[in-house]
Amino acid sequence: MLLLLALLQQIDSTVPVQRGQRLEVSSFAGEIAVKTWNRNAVRVEAEPGGRTSVEIDRSATSLTVKTEGRRGPPSMVDLVITAPSWMALDLSGVNTDMSVTGMRGPxxxxxxxxxxxxxxxxxxxxLQSVQGSVSLTGAKGSLEVHSVNEDVRVSASxxxxxxxxxxxDITLTRVDGSSVTASxxxxxxxxxxxxRNGGRYAFSTHNGSITVTVPPGSNAAVSVSTFNGEFASEFPVTLTETRKGKRFSFTIGTGSAQMTLESFQGSIELVRPRSYRGARDRDHDRDPDHDEH
Amino acid sequence: MNDQWTERLSEYLDGDLAESDRAALEAHLDTCAACGETLAGLRRIVVRARSLEDRVPSRELWSGVAARIGAGPRRRRLTFSVPQLLAAGIALAVVSGGSAWLLHPDAARMAALRPDPASQVVIPVAATGSTAGAARSYASAVDDLERVLAEGRSRLDSTTVRVLEQNLTLIDRAIAQAQRAVAADSANLYLNTHLAETMRRKIDLLRQAAALVSAVS
Structure with missing residues (x-):
């Protein structure tokens, strides 16, 4: 059922939704910002623009919001969507910035x-962008973040x-996953x-460095490969070399997790968490004979 | 590294070794860290391939591709070395959910018939001597996707085209560097898999570019 087809002057429309419905939003250019509230309804607000309409279409399974140009592609439109946090969300655009806050579904x-x-x-x-950076925080589940020409960041997920x-660059901070792959x-x-014990961690780059912060008490079998890079570790490791200076492996703790670190021509470094390093340095200041464990 | 056994690790993984050879290889693995690591690497490739998600392209995209490439697409002459063939074979297996399917005229119907990825094994593609075909298919897929991008570039935003081409150049440079490294150290499993992975990245980006062209057509 098509609820609204309006030339864009000032849109502020609220549509009731039911659990299980999916929210699909597409806009050619501009911005899509999605935030949440505790009502079972979706509010659509749009800023004034050119000869562009906003269509809102509701079916049993979804609520669709999209911008349409009357002649040619739609002009730039900023859409502000307020939705219940349970809705699954599907956003698409071309020259479009996307921001989402507070959703708890796919x-x-x-x-x-x-x-x-x-x-x-x-x-x-x-999440995917060709020319923009991609940032994800506070998510749980199967998380896929892709860019082509910019950075990717995942945190607290x-x-x-x-x-x-x-x-x-790829930056993964406060990530707790049993399977983490970055390339x-x-x-x-x-x-x-x-x-995590039993986890799998694979990090690879062709022309960049890899830095992995290893929390104390970690257990991992680590495999390092490089063609023209270097390896360094802040803490002692016993290397088993299969190709001198190029490929080697070592075990941290029981070796429960599997970690693969590959950089064709960049450095690979293992470091301790900053907080651990700080505490250790303070201990060293107090006790100069203290050994690394 | 023991070349005699290194060459037979994929047979071992596939369970194709005779009982006596298997026992001898396992005894060798107890004492040879290099073969042990190579075997672990091969296993990782298989696991990675098995975990790949199927991505079936739309029929609409195929119709556009078919219209553009005509009945007899040009085939590039291949001069891959043996290790590169291995890499190409792996790359093809890795991207089989994309390039080969993208270019098949009946992809949607065949998708239903496609075997479970869990039953696919990558290494035998290289080990059974079919890598030359795999390499040709890879190069052909690259050719076709590059042609789609070339013919559709006027429909894309010029900045997008520039970014895509810059990134394809980056990947090509990485592929060339990896190829040179493999040529210098052909038995290095990391270099072979890195080359294959970088080739896979090129197919992925080209496929993404073709999808953008299709979306604006």
Whole structure:
């Protein structure tokens, strides 16, 4: 059922929704900002623009909001959507920035030229931009974050994490996952998160460095490979070399988790958490004979 | 590294070794860290391939591709070395949910018939001598997708085209560097898998570009 087809002057429309309905929003250019409230309804607000209409279409399974140009592509429109946090969310755009705050269901975001910033999400959370950076925080579930030409960041999130970009850095902070994969062609990788027993962690880059923060008490079998890079560790490890200076492995603790670190021509470094280093340094200041464990 | 056994690790993984050879190899693995690591690497590849998500392209995209490439797409002559063939074979297996399917005229129907990815094994593609075909398919897929991008570039935003092409150049440079490294150290499993992974990245980006072209057509 088509609820609204309006030339864009000033849209402020609220549509009731039922549990199980999915929210789909598409806009050619501008911004889509989604926030939450505790009503079972979706509010759509749009700023004035050119000869562009906003269509709101409701079916049994979804509520669709999209911008349409009357002649040619739609002009730039800023959409502000307020929705119940339980709704699954599907955002798409071309020259569109996307931001989502507070949702607690699955989220899919795709844009070409635009930044993506999501806080929240559970289940399958898939974020993708070609030319913009992608940032995800506070999510749980199967998390997939992709960019092509910019950075990717995931923080304070848990689950299975896949992060990928071609020409950008990947930063994973306070991530708690049993499976974490990060890959860049021309960028640095920085992982500062849990290393779970039995977990699998794979980080690879062609032309960048890899820094992994290893919490004290971690158990991991670590495999390091490089072609023209270097390896360093803040704490002692016993290397088993299979190719001198290029490929080696070692075990931290019981070796329960599997960690693969690969950089074709960048450095690979293992460090201790900053808080641990600070405490250790203070201990050293008090006791100069204190040994590293 | 023991070349005699290294060459037979994929057979071992596939369970194709005779009982006596299997026992001898397992005894060798107890004492050879290099073979042990190579075997672990092979296992990781298989696990990675098995965990791949199927991505079936739309029929609409195929119709656009078919219209553009005509009945007889040009085939590039291949001069891959043996390790590169291994890499290409792996790459093809890795991207089989994308490039091969993207270019198949009846992809949607075949999707229903496609075997469970869990039953697919990557290594035998290389080990059974079919890598030359795999390499041709890879190069052909790249050719076709590049053609789609070339013919559709006028419909895309110029900035988007520039970014796509810059990133494809980055990947091509990485592929060239990895190829040179493999040529210098052909038995290095990391270099072979890195090359394959980088080739996979190129297909992924080209497929993404083709999807953008399709979306604005």
């Amino acid at each position: 989220i899919s975001v795709e844009t070409v030229q635009g930044e993506v910033e999501v806080e929240g999400g559970q289940g399958l959370v898939s 848990s689950g299975e994490v896949t992060a990928e970009t071609v020409n950008g 860049s062609v021309n960028g640095d990788l920085d992982y500062d998160g849990a290393i």
